[in-house]
Amino acid sequence: MIRRPGHLADTEPPTGVPTDVAGLDLERAGLNVEAAGGSAERFWHALAAGQAALPAGASTDLVVTLAGIAGWRAGVLGLRGDALAHLAEVPPVAAAAALGIPETELDAFAERQRVDRFWWPGRAAARGYVCAVGGFAGLGGAWTAPPGDARPLDDDGSFTVRTGERWWRVDADVWGSRLVALDREPPPGHGAGATASLLTFAESYLAWVYVPETA
Incomplete structure (x- = not known):
């Protein structure tokens, strides 16, 4: 990957x-x-x-x-x-x-x-991983601390994630993504019907949009 x-x-x-x-x-x-x-x-x-x-x-x-x-x-x-x-x-x-x-x-x-903004023909071969967002600022990325506390929002393809004391909104689909810094922690979304997750890993500055292969 x-x-x-x-x-x-x-x-x-x-x-x-x-x-x-x-x-x-x-x-x-x-x-x-x-x-x-x-x-x-x-x-x-x-x-x-x-x-x-x-x-x-x-x-x-x-x-x-x-x-x-x-x-x-x-x-x-x-x-x-x-x-x-x-x-x-x-x-x-x-x-x-x-x-x-x-x-x-x-x-x-x-x-x-039309029903899954993250699907493309190669997703199964990628084991459900769609895209990586963020990255270390020292290498041209957006974040100065590893991300965590990732959660889905109510809007399709939208998530929130924290880096250090800063909260971010992440919007994504199969081809693009957008990061927006937030002034405060957003209210929790219900993520109703969401099939995708935003995954974070210890000591990594990337957050991954992931869709289980059963979706």
């Missing part, structure tokens, strides 16, 4: 250079992805991979829809719902290329994602 923050589904991300499209500012789109918590570089690569699989003369509207999928693939949590809603509007070969998954797995991925 990885020893720094990251997503196990992102070990072989799409690659490529996107093609300019009239009416779509790719530079600004990448910066918007970055501002929303994703990676501009991953966005451009994912979009390029999807564009390469589109038919010649694809409309700007189709590329814009593909860009939304690429933005989700690049780690923007807020684009998940929209990307799933419009996935069927993009040729399957292009959608799969942008997501970096085999086309034969696309239908299963979309179906499982």
